[in-house]
Amino acid sequence: xxxIKPPCPECKSNNVAQIFWGYPANFDEKMEEQVKRKExxxxxxxxxxxxxxxxxxxxxxxxGERED
Numbered sequence: 001x002x003x004i005k006p007p008c009p010e011c012k013s014n015n016v017a018q019i020f021w022g023y024p025a026n027f028d029e030k031m032e033e034q035v036k037r038k039e040x041x042x043x044x045x046x047x048x049x050x051x052x053x054x055x056x057x058x059x060x061x062x063x064g065e066r067e068d
Contacts, residue, residue, distance in 0.1 A: 006064070008056035015057040019043040021066055 005016045021043040024031060034040045038057045053064035 006054065008054075008059060008061055009063055010061040011056060011059040013056055013058040016054050017041045017057055019051070019053060019055050019062065019066070021045075021047045021051050 005014065005018070007014050008016055015038070017038050018040050019042075020031075020040050023045040024042075031040070035042065041055050043051060047066075051066040052062035053066045055062045
């Protein structure tokens with residue numbers, strides 16, 4: 001989860017988070033801190049072929065394509 005964060009295509013905010021899809025096997029303190037800082041958001045444990053990769057922390061728009 002070290003990709004460069006793109007601005008939101010809706011509101012143009014740079015305050016975006018990468019979406020973590022799936023069940024985190026090792027939800028450790030580092031990941032907990034990333035969630036608290038809104039660097040990542042939990043997308044859920046049901047993963048499809050069309051899940052977005054980014055969520056705006058301002059307008060909650062989701063976009064992009066998740067990479068495995």
